[in-house]
Amino acid sequence: MNPQWEELLAEKLQGMVDDELILGHRDSEWTGHAPILEEDIAFANIAQDEMGHAVMWLELLGQLSGRDPDRLVFFRDAGDYRNIQMVELPKGDWAFSMVRQYLFDAWETVHLGALLKSSFQPLRQAAQKIIKEESYHRRHTEAWMRRLGLGTEESHARSQQAVNQLWPYAFQLFESGDRRDRILVEEGIFPDQMGLKENWRGQVIAFFANCGLEIPKSRPEAPIDRREHTEHLAPLLSELQKVARLDPLAAW
């Protein structure tokens, strides 16, 4: 094995872990507050699934880097997290959380589809497991998006507002800024993000059009690095990590 690509892949996995973990936590904040009881259960399931995906990527990351999953989750500060900013934004209203979940689910199905062809077997295997669950998430959020977008004047207005707010953030999913990524792509380990971006963009724009929603003109002014975070991440982490940090030596 080539230590250079192992290190690069570990960085990618850290981003994937943190995206799933932070989104899962934000989704879990709806538990007890979702529009109806059945949806409360459904969305709590999705939150738990996203956490489960984070665990799968964490285990793979642990194998590559030898780092302990619990230490990575509970004892890293905000500055060391590598999630995109979209997933750390406060949960907002229901339309905001649904649009965010849709944008993420659409990306994840495209990304996992590409990982199924990875030359690195453990990535392929994990992707195979996750993609089935993810296609259900996507159906669930698509069903909500259609009803919110085409529903009442208010549901439409709130959804459009959420799309306007979230659209610029979503592009961070495909940005890297690291030129060394070429190595992973050339080895067939990790997909070329630019190719995925066009696929994702086409799917999302067509789907939003079916929901009566428009894509805003606004674009991110400059690519955002995964090391940069909003002021919302630190409070989220302090809640997520609170119990583990009460007794760092406790066995769970």
Next chain:
Amino acid sequence: MTDTQWRRFEVFVQTSEEAQLEYAGSVHAADFEIALMNGRDVFVRRPRCRRLFVVPSEDVLFRTSEELLSNGDRHQPDLHGGPGDELPSPYLVFSKAGHRGPLKCAGQVEATSGPQALEIAIERLGIDRSGFWAAVAENAMIGNEFADAESMFTPAEAKSYRLHSDFPVNKLMREQKEKP
């Protein structure tokens, strides 16, 4: 007062190819598509499931043995066909003897109403009137698409779900308290 609840749907599951359809419970949903998803999320996220059906609650008749014995249904105008003499349609009849376990599908009959379907089923199947019963208008049932089964049900099969007894909280708490 206005009822702000969404429509109620009854949920039925088939746990394996060979298994009879079982009654799982009810969910609220604005339409059939959401009802199927809510049925999946509420009732079959962990246990095994092959196929899931939902039917609007108004198309299901539930009866206890007391209700059946009181024969109240005989006086329902639609029992032996309404004024328009409706054509019979298929009903699935569900039953269970005691309080335990789900209502299971006992068979299909042709009838013009739920009460009539139960009467016909009880006579034909020779089952006694004890326990619980349901008659479901089969034409009103919607099942999940076969193509969706993999994403709806397969992830659950690879996961274990733990019982509360797997978490020995009481024992651990006792040990903590007994520590000097």
